[in-house]
Amino acid sequence: MELIENIVLQALQMLVVLTLAPGLTGLVRKIKARLTRRRGASVLQPYRDLARLMRKEVVLAENASWLFRVSPYMIFAATWVAAALVPTFAIGLHFSWTADLIAIVALLGSARFFIALAGMDVGTSFGGIGSSREMMIGTLAEPAMLLVAFSVALVAGSTELSNVVAFMASGDVGIRVSMGMALIALTIVAIAENARIPVDNPATHLELTMVHEAMVLEYSGRHLAMIELAASLKLLLYVALIGCVFVPWGIAPANAGLDGLIAGLLLFLAKLVALGFLLAVFETSIAKMRVFRVPDFLGVALMLGLLGTLLLFVSRSL
Amino acid sequence: MIGFAVTIALCLLALSLAATAMRGLSMASVAIYGSSALLCLALVLVGAGTLLTHADASGMRIPIGLPWLGSHLHLDALSAVFVTLLGVGGAAASAYAIGYGRHEHEPHRVLPFYPGFLGAMVLVLLAGDAFTFLLSWEIMSLLSWALVLTNHRADETRKAGYLYLVMAGLGTMLLLLAFGLLAGSGGGYDFAAIRAAKHSPALAALVLALMMLGAGSKAGLVPLHVWLPVAHPAAPSHVSALMSGVMTKVAVYGFMRVAFDLLGPVHWSMSVPVIVVGALTAVMGILFANVDGDGKRILAFSTIENIGVIFTALGLALAFRSSDMPVLAALALTAGLLHAMNHMLFKSLLFMVAGAVLNATGRRDLDELGGLIHRMPKTAFLALIGVMAITALPPLNGFVSEWLLFQAVLQSPKLPQPGLQFLVPAVGGLLALAAALAAACFVRFFGVIFLGRPRSDVARDAVETDRWSLAAMGGLALLCVLAGILPGFLIDLMAPAVDLAVGARVPVQGGNSWFTLIPVAEVRSSYSGFLVMVFVAISGGAVAWLVHRLASRRLRRAPAWDCGFPNADPVTQYGAGSFAQPIRRVMAPLLGARETVTMPPPGDMSAARHGVQTEDMAWRFCYQPMIAAVFYATTRLNALQFLTIRRYLTLVFGSLILLLTGLTIWN
Numbered sequence: 001m002e003l004i005e006n007i008v009l010q011a012l013q014m015l016v017v018l019t020l021a022p023g024l025t026g027l028v029r030k031i032k033a034r035l036t037r038r039r040g041a042s043v044l045q046p047y048r049d050l051a052r053l054m055r056k057e058v059v060l061a062e063n064a065s066w067l068f069r070v071s072p073y074m075i076f077a078a079t080w081v082a083a084a085l086v087p088t089f090a091i092g093l094h095f096s097w098t099a100d101l102i103a104i105v106a107l108l109g110s111a112r113f114f115i116a117l118a119g120m121d122v123g124t125s126f127g128g129i130g131s132s133r134e135m136m137i138g139t140l141a142e143p144a145m146l147l148v149a150f151s152v153a154l155v156a157g158s159t160e161l162s163n164v165v166a167f168m169a170s171g172d173v174g175i176r177v178s179m180g181m182a183l184i185a186l187t188i189v190a191i192a193e194n195a196r197i198p199v200d201n202p203a204t205h206l207e208l209t210m211v212h213e214a215m216v217l218e219y220s221g222r223h224l225a226m227i228e229l230a231a232s233l234k235l236l237l238y239v240a241l242i243g244c245v246f247v248p249w250g251i252a253p254a255n256a257g258l259d260g261l262i263a264g265l266l267l268f269l270a271k272l273v274a275l276g277f278l279l280a281v282f283e284t285s286i287a288k289m290r291v292f293r294v295p296d297f298l299g300v301a302l303m304l305g306l307l308g309t310l311l312l313f314v315s316r317s318l
Numbered sequence: 319m320i321g322f323a324v325t326i327a328l329c330l331l332a333l334s335l336a337a338t339a340m341r342g343l344s345m346a347s348v349a350i351y352g353s354s355a356l357l358c359l360a361l362v363l364v365g366a367g368t369l370l371t372h373a374d375a376s377g378m379r380i381p382i383g384l385p386w387l388g389s390h391l392h393l394d395a396l397s398a399v400f401v402t403l404l405g406v407g408g409a410a411a412s413a414y415a416i417g418y419g420r421h422e423h424e425p426h427r428v429l430p431f432y433p434g435f436l437g438a439m440v441l442v443l444l445a446g447d448a449f450t451f452l453l454s455w456e457i458m459s460l461l462s463w464a465l466v467l468t469n470h471r472a473d474e475t476r477k478a479g480y481l482y483l484v485m486a487g488l489g490t491m492l493l494l495l496a497f498g499l500l501a502g503s504g505g506g507y508d509f510a511a512i513r514a515a516k517h518s519p520a521l522a523a524l525v526l527a528l529m530m531l532g533a534g535s536k537a538g539l540v541p542l543h544v545w546l547p548v549a550h551p552a553a554p555s556h557v558s559a560l561m562s563g564v565m566t567k568v569a570v571y572g573f574m575r576v577a578f579d580l581l582g583p584v585h586w587s588m589s590v591p592v593i594v595v596g597a598l599t600a601v602m603g604i605l606f607a608n609v610d611g612d613g614k615r616i617l618a619f620s621t622i623e624n625i626g627v628i629f630t631a632l633g634l635a636l637a638f639r640s641s642d643m644p645v646l647a648a649l650a651l652t653a654g655l656l657h658a659m660n661h662m663l664f665k666s667l668l669f670m671v672a673g674a675v676l677n678a679t680g681r682r683d684l685d686e687l688g689g690l691i692h693r694m695p696k697t698a699f700l701a702l703i704g705v706m707a708i709t710a711l712p713p714l715n716g717f718v719s720e721w722l723l724f725q726a727v728l729q730s731p732k733l734p735q736p737g738l739q740f741l742v743p744a745v746g747g748l749l750a751l752a753a754a755l756a757a758a759c760f761v762r763f764f765g766v767i768f769l770g771r772p773r774s775d776v777a778r779d780a781v782e783t784d785r786w787s788l789a790a791m792g793g794l795a796l797l798c799v800l801a802g803i804l805p806g807f808l809i810d811l812m813a814p815a816v817d818l819a820v821g822a823r824v825p826v827q828g829g830n831s832w833f834t835l836i837p838v839a840e841v842r843s844s845y846s847g848f849l850v851m852v853f854v855a856i857s858g859g860a861v862a863w864l865v866h867r868l869a870s871r872r873l874r875r876a877p878a879w880d881c882g883f884p885n886a887d888p889v890t891q892y893g894a895g896s897f898a899q900p901i902r903r904v905m906a907p908l909l910g911a912r913e914t915v916t917m918p919p920p921g922d923m924s925a926a927r928h929g930v931q932t933e934d935m936a937w938r939f940c941y942q943p944m945i946a947a948v949f950y951a952t953t954r955l956n957a958l959q960f961l962t963i964r965r966y967l968t969l970v971f972g973s974l975i976l977l978l979t980g981l982t983i984w985n
Contacts, residue, residue: 054865054869055869057873058872058874060873061879062876063692065691065692067691067698073858073859073861076857077853077854077855077857077858077861080857081850081854095849097834098844098846099845099846099849100843102845103717103721106712106717107712107854109711110711113709113711116761116765117769120769120770120891120892123689123771124879124885125891126881127880128891128893131761131897132892132898132900135762135900136900136904139755142754146746146747147750150727150728157842158842159724159728163843218879218880222869291900292903306743306744309743309746309747312731313730313739313740
């Protein structure tokens, strides 16, 4: 009986992230539009886009291989599983011990790996430019992310997110310099990983500075829908991650009752809206960087991550 | 057990002699490779059997060798782990060679050395005294040198062979010194005697440094790695697979045998150089793999990276052990051993892939390949598993060992020494950087070789490789997947060796939750490759099925879009050089990368040229000064060749006096 309940909860978590993800993307777009005095498309527009793409036929490049057709599903599945392992409204879910924060980073790495390969498959120059730049960004973002994971794990004594959140919510943490550094580093990583301004521009197409869009240029129809959905899921994952580690209050503990779960869910929605708003404000107030300035930007994250970790090695209370 | 293992080793050596007699026979290559494969499978049985039955260490003595010593041979859990590793790697390489060897122009340049090389490696692992160890080590070096020179007419192969010979000679000399110090003035060369003896801390430090240099030069530690990226690729691909996948592990074994077994407890500060050199090796190796344009050389550079990862794990284990934390030392050591095993699996697989591509196209240069996923679909699929494993993507095996290593790094605040506390997180960052760079490197490796459009006619006309090769690669790929989703079995298998080295082990994995990896209790984290795979497969499969079922399944083939301006020339694709450009720029100071643009003078219509050069710092800061010093000394000493007889006699007399004085003072 308990097992069934656990499985239902886990399935609920997977459905929650899946259904909310396009909404978050739509919300950020909407706020950005309002901030620049445009009316903007409805928050629901990403859902409509997905439905439209799903119905359309796929136009496949002549020399595209099987890898090109399999990749969207692989990218989507890896991102979805990773997103489902980040605590959103409840912790202690039955499968949360399947993978810890390091494994979640690695799952996102798998998604990046496949999207970069897909970019190279058709053999166009745009695909190659996107893949090579994506891998360069990943080369710096991934270590920064792992260093953030180290600092968090050193404070909480575990890399398992459920344990981390339980510790963070317990109130023993207080305000720490190292956690502040980790928060800034994680934010920078999240911006870079999600192809947001100033690293990449999610709204642009046909520009020499584009990275993510260049890789997926040859995709269409349902394949493109899977990739767009995966991108939304990744944004939601990072927002949920920042939320659950740094603003852990309100997440339903293990074996919480129904009202605890509902409260957790509502608070999660509130956190999404608040963090999405902050992201939109940040994006509208900054300009896009040249590609070769991005390493400096990510270098800041790397150094902050390292400093935060080192501080914790000096003293566990910093 | 030991008798069986020694018999196999001697059979392999005898097979080498048989091969010289079989020159000219058409079936020679099948017979030699086939019997090597069978003998290697028997080795797996011996190794795994010893580990599974928790058999006690067994030894024997054969009266060959130094008159008062003979040859001691010895099989314990640590040897057994590496014997198993060698058996798997050797069996796969030999099975692959049955197909691959058919394409060889001069098989008799490989056949006589190949089984002997395997046999010598077995003897290194079984050696129970310093003399046997060094003798087998030298035979292993020389036979692999002969294998490197298979294609000796190519100029670069001869250079590689020379460089390898010099470095191997240097390495053996340093090992000789290390064992000499261990044996002491009494000359107890037997490992049991060395183990029983007490070693002073200064001596232990010196021995460990010599082992780092001696075994490290064979394994490819920076800055002694320079021979590896030229020598490993020069050999035929199945030999490259053995050299990279197995021989480097034999060097790791040599280091482990001395550092963890013979030397006894060591001071914590001695783990620092191991950790630092390991981490630097990891980063530098993979950086150079990222900018190289030759498929097999990329793999060799990546071997350097993985050796760095293994040595970092060994260094951490030394640190934990010296601070009396055996359980955490067991965690780090398990990570190291598991990574050694995993690296053997995927690196052998990838070298075989490179060999299959080389056979099909005759090219190693990435910029002349492309689009092979259409021409060689099976090889491409197996290569994809290989690159996924080596880039440490879950749920494959490379990720498991990296995960364990990161968990060990995270336990380092428990170390009492502030120096290590500062060092280890920085090392963790470097390891993360190396892992991310490996992803970039292997996206480039796979993408340029197998994806896109063919960049040459040979790539356009390539055909799928033979069945033997596919079977060998398929076997290794399957093992990569199995070791990734069920790592607990491998960890349980290796536990006796870990116990032998650090006196503790990680908990038994094959219990109730056999599909989940639960390291030591301090970690408080778990990882289940099996469930990750099930989740990804179910969610990906279900979504694909739903989309095809409920949404649309229509599909149309059309020319590539490429923003409306598709260019028909395959040269416009991203190639090896252009893909590496962002990383080359970002990491330029470390790579010594220089870009030069030569513009024609105004009015001249000829093309401008863009050149890129990278330079290994090891050459500039380590080898060139050394070479210059040797030249300086030799030119100065040259004068000694042109003296009169009186002066020579004076010199002889003078040195005699000097030595005798020295001896008197000594006594």
